[in-house]
Amino acid sequence: MKVTQGFTEGVPGGTKEHQIVSAVPSKVAYVGKTLVAGGVAGCCAKTATAPIDRLKILIQAKNTHYLNLKPSRGFLAIYRKEGLLGYYKGNGAMMVRIFPYAAIQFMSYEQYKKVLWQVRQIGPLNKIATGSCAGLTAVAFTYPLDLIRARLAFQVDEGYYRGIAHTTKQIMAEEGGVRGLYRGITPTFLGMIPYAGVSFYTYEMTKGLCLNHLSTFFARPGMDSSLVLSVPGTLLCGAVSGLVAQFVSYPMDVVRRRMQLSGFAHSKITKRSWPQTLVRVYQQDGVARGLYRGLSLNFVRVAPQVAVSFTVYERAKQYLGLTKPP
Numbered sequence: 001m002k003v004t005q006g007f008t009e010g011v012p013g014g015t016k017e018h019q020i021v022s023a024v025p026s027k028v029a030y031v032g033k034t035l036v037a038g039g040v041a042g043c044c045a046k047t048a049t050a051p052i053d054r055l056k057i058l059i060q061a062k063n064t065h066y067l068n069l070k071p072s073r074g075f076l077a078i079y080r081k082e083g084l085l086g087y088y089k090g091n092g093a094m095m096v097r098i099f100p101y102a103a104i105q106f107m108s109y110e111q112y113k114k115v116l117w118q119v120r121q122i123g124p125l126n127k128i129a130t131g132s133c134a135g136l137t138a139v140a141f142t143y144p145l146d147l148i149r150a151r152l153a154f155q156v157d158e159g160y161y162r163g164i165a166h167t168t169k170q171i172m173a174e175e176g177g178v179r180g181l182y183r184g185i186t187p188t189f190l191g192m193i194p195y196a197g198v199s200f201y202t203y204e205m206t207k208g209l210c211l212n213h214l215s216t217f218f219a220r221p222g223m224d225s226s227l228v229l230s231v232p233g234t235l236l237c238g239a240v241s242g243l244v245a246q247f248v249s250y251p252m253d254v255v256r257r258r259m260q261l262s263g264f265a266h267s268k269i270t271k272r273s274w275p276q277t278l279v280r281v282y283q284q285d286g287v288a289r290g291l292y293r294g295l296s297l298n299f300v301r302v303a304p305q306v307a308v309s310f311t312v313y314e315r316a317k318q319y320l321g322l323t324k325p326p
Contacts, residue, residue, distance in 0.1 A: 030322065034110055035103040037316035042102020045309035046094055051075065051087035052301035053094075057153045059294040060257045061269065065156045071297045082156065090153030093164050097145030101138045106313055109134035109200060127204055128197035135196025139188055144168070144181035146188075150260040184259030187274040191252025199245035203310060206237040223318060234311040242306025246298055251291040253298075254281060 046053070055074045058066045065081065066074050078086045112130045139146075148167045161167040171180045210218040210233045218233025229237065246253075255277045262271040272280060281290040316322075 031107060031111075033320040033322055034107040034317075037313055037320060037322065038106025039099040039103035040316055041106065041309045041311075041313035042098040043095055044312045045102075045305045046098045047091070048308050049301045049305040050091045050094065051078075052297065054078070054087055054089060054091075054153050056294050056297050056301060057090075057150060057257060058156075059297065060254055061154055061261045063154060063156065071300070089155075090149045090151075093145060093149035093152055093167075096164060097142050097149060101142040101145075102309070104141055105134050105138035105196070108137040124201060127201040130197075131200030132193045132197035134200065135192040136189060139185070139192050143185050143188065147171070147181060147183060147260045150257060154261050183262065184256045184274070187252045187255040187259065187277075190274075191249040191256060195245045195249035195253075197245075198248050199241045199306065202241035202244045203237050206240050207233075210237060223321075228318065229314060231311060231315075234314050235307040238307035238310035239303040241310070242302040243299060245306075246302045247295070250295055250298065251278070254291055254293060 055066070055071065055078065057063075058078075059069075059071075059074065066077055069077055075087075082089065109130060112133045116126050116130045116133075145164075148164055148171070151161055151167055151171070152164075155161060161170060168181070172178065174180070175183065207229060210229060211227050214233075215227055218230055218236060219227045220230045222228035255274055258269055258277050258281065259272070259274060262269040262277075278291075281293075284290060285293065
């Protein structure tokens with residue numbers, strides 16, 4: 001049954017009101033399926049790279065147990081000190097956070113794209129703005145869980161925090177109530193604008209390149225006979241977008257982690273505003289060893305993480321029949 005010109009073909013007397021009512025369930029279903037696809041993609045990506053993410057947090061915030069260790073030795077030190085589960089410390093909080101985060105980010109990206117791309121000339125600014133808005137929307141809804149996860153991942157054997165609920169209660173009791181759960185959100189927003197914007201923009205550009213010029217190597221026929229990215233193609237596009245976006249936004253990621261852990265007594269990080277934290281990191285350690293501390297390790301993490309995220313998302317969209325919006 002097809003809807004055209006305000007009437008429903010195949011339904012005698014089909015009216016415009018019938019068209020509107022019929023369209024609502026399909027739009028709701030589309031949004032719901034997009035949320036599921038995004039959430040599953042985020043969980044798969046984060047779980048695949050959780051050990052690298054844990055070590056990155058320990059290095060960024062200069063945990064005394066793992067100070068001045070190279071990544072290879074850091075991984076071995078975690079295993080010796082905390083066992084296999086040490087690689088996934090704080091990952092439970094991450095999963096609670098990442099499903100709604102990724103779901104909201106991908107879903108809002110599709111919705112913002114409908115609005116911001118409704119112009120005659122779709123330029124880089126439209127695409128970057130779409131990704132930035134999607135990232136900011138996801139952060140606004142899920143930031144407290146990111147802070148809680150950072151606290152749980154940072155502690156080694158202190159045992160100060162015991163699970164998500166206990167961490168939430170302690171932060172609110174000791175750091176000014178709900179406000180404490182949003183410590184570091186400003187640099188997160190400032191970092192998310194270039195990160196999400198550049199990430200989605202680079203992905204779309206690389207995807208277009210693969211489909212239009214490298215289809216022999218990175219594309220395959222989709223369910224509706226149109227070309228879609230193959231798994232290698234999606235992995236490539238995701239990896240490139242993640243690396244470029246991470247390099248642009250990394251200094252704010254360092255500032256964010258420092259601020260998130262500044263309220264934790266065992267971190268030995270003094271509470272400061274984000275500009276003060278940024279200046280302090282630069283004064284103490286400079287650019288390479290300060291603002292970009294842990295970047296090489298993060299490149300190892302980001303490439304597979306973003307690649308897996310976009311790959312699972314694209315596959316889930318195809319499986320759920322989301323190749324075209326309603």
